[in-house]
Amino acid sequence: MTTPRAQKVSLDITPYYHCVSRCVRHSFLCGEDQFSGKSYEHRRLWVENRILALAQVYCIDICAYAVMHNHYHLVVHINQEKAAQLTNAEVIERWSVEHQLPTIIQRYLHLPLTPTENRQCEVIIEAWRQRLWSLSWLMKELNEEIAKQANQEDHCTGHFWEGRFKSQALLDKKALLAAMTYVDLNPIRAKVSPTPETSQHTSVKKRLDSLENHQPTPAGLHSFTGYEHQDNPAGIPFRLMDYLEWVDFVGRQIREDKPGYIDAHLPAIVSRLSLNQTECLKLCTHLEQNRCGWIGPPEQLLIVKTFFNKQRIHGIYC
Structure with missing residues (x-):
């Protein structure tokens, strides 16, 4: 039975969510259609620009995104207080x-x-x-505009997106880290790009380009604030450089054909969050392979189950 959106998105549980929207038609959202030979690559920029533009309007912070050939991913922080x-x-x-x-x-x-x-x-x-601060309104306005543009370009009408967007609640920092890593590495896992710095239309590429221009946080993206005891807690609770090292490390694990080797030392974020290396790698690579609405440690999943008075929930332990 489908879980109501009000139970999937509850700020009493967590402000962090991983969202996915998929294209419904055979024609691509982006990329190149192998049957017609027509390229839809320019639509990736439509989606990316729309995401970053709406981030300036809504009180919903964009932690990570990736625009793929027939779907896109978002990791967001709902900022109700703002x-x-x-x-x-x-x-x-x-x-x-x-x-x-x-x-x-x-x-x-x-x-x-x-x-x-x-x-x-x-x-x-x-x-x-x-x-x-409504996630449903953000996704509605993002998807409606892209569908309108795509339908005009394709000279057709009807549904462009595959029903409502899918969302997963991220219950703790480990779940947030895994979801962001999963999203930023999507083009690499799909063998669209060899490295994060060449992964077009992703948040990690946007952040790396911004660093080259000596701007730590690109417009429209949520900032990294490092350790919680620092003066500014309103941001992603990791250091940016730790996160980039972690993404590169995980990328080497899930790309067995990628040249190079794994250094003996792991990024500081691993020890700081007490991550189990094997479990976290599994979570980063299997985030969408299970039917789940919540991701977090057992004690947090128990809280969710109790909060919604359910005997069973579809979740992933981390």
């Missing part, structure tokens, strides 16, 4: 980037209103505030 701290004017400003404002809201910004009109505007603005 949305709650926005002023009404800031909510309106963000919403207006992607939507036309109703007349009453335009008047609210520039003209005095009656108490009844003010209350009506407050209701509208609060609904927008809720949407700014």
Whole structure:
């Protein structure tokens, strides 16, 4: 039986999620169709640009992404606290980037209103505030725009995406690390790219390019903040260089035909998170091979099961 989205995405459990959307038609989202010979490579940039643009509007931080030939991956952090701290004017400003404002809201910004009109505007603005941290709204606006562009280019109508997006709750830092690694290494596992630095339209490639330009965090991506005791906890709880070393290490393990060898020393993040090397490698390579909605340690999965009053849940231990 399908699990309701409200149970799959619950901030009482975790703010981190891994999402996947797949194309429904035989024609590719991206890449080259071997039957017609037509290239759809340019659509990868559509998806990547749309992801990064919506990240500037929504209070949902993009930790990792990868745009593949018929699907894309996202790892996100839902920042409800950020949305709650926005002023009404800031909510309106963000919403207006992607939507036309109703007349009453335009008047609210520039003209005095009656108490009844003010209350009506407050209701509208609060609904927008809720949407700014809604994962369903982010995915809806991402997928609708790409589907519209693709249908126009293909001169057809109908569904472009395979139903609703799939989501997995990431219950702890190990699950977050595994999901981000899995996503950033997708082109390498598919043998589309040989290394992370050549993996076009991925977050790891975007971060590496940004480092070359002496900018630690690219626009639209969530920043790495390192250890939790540092002054700025609002970010991915790893050091960027540790993460890049870890991605390279795991990439060598799952690409048996890749030249090179594994250094004896592992990235500091391994010991810091008390990762079991074999278990984490298995998790990084089998993230989507099991029907699961939650990823985390046994004690966290038990909390999820108790929270939703379920006798059984589909989860992966890590």
